[in-house]
Amino acid sequence: MIKYLLIILTVTQMSKCNQQGSVKSKPEMKIYYGTSQSWSGGAMGSGKGTNYRFYISRSDSTIAFDSVWVNGYRLALKKRNDFSSKDTLVFDATAFFPGSKPNAPEGVPEKKGPVESLKPCCDDALFVIRFIFDNDKDFLSSSSLRILPRINYP
Secondary structure, rough: OHHHHHHHHHHHHHHHOOOOOOOOOOOOEEEEEEEEEEEEEOOOOOOOEEEEEEEEOOOOOOOOOEEEEOOOOOEOOOEEOOOOOOOEEEEEEEEEEEEOOOOOOOOOOOOOOOOEEEOOOOOOOEEEEEEOOOOEEEEEEEOOOOEEEEEEEE
């Protein structure tokens, strides 16, 4: 009797191994394009920087975008609901480099620029965007970035 019970138990365990679980596939998304626009403040100490904007195809609403690696920096992404549409998500990121002010009081900490960081993947890409889907981190990359004319503020 125990012999039959062990055989039945073994067969049921083996059949469980052959069953397919529900596997969620990576959502289909693509980067339409990204833009880069450098700027320089006119007043002494106002600094300089680069504004980035990324246009991505809309996908599942449970996807969260958090970071972009571009020009050797890791920047935070901010979703622009005012520019996004039903089929396109728009994100902004800014690399700000503060200027030095004359006669700064001693002991005042100096502001620093963005965090330098290597891309986590896709070495040939100009920028890499990280997104989180079902607690898994994945990346989108692009090898083109539209450079917009530089802005020099008065």
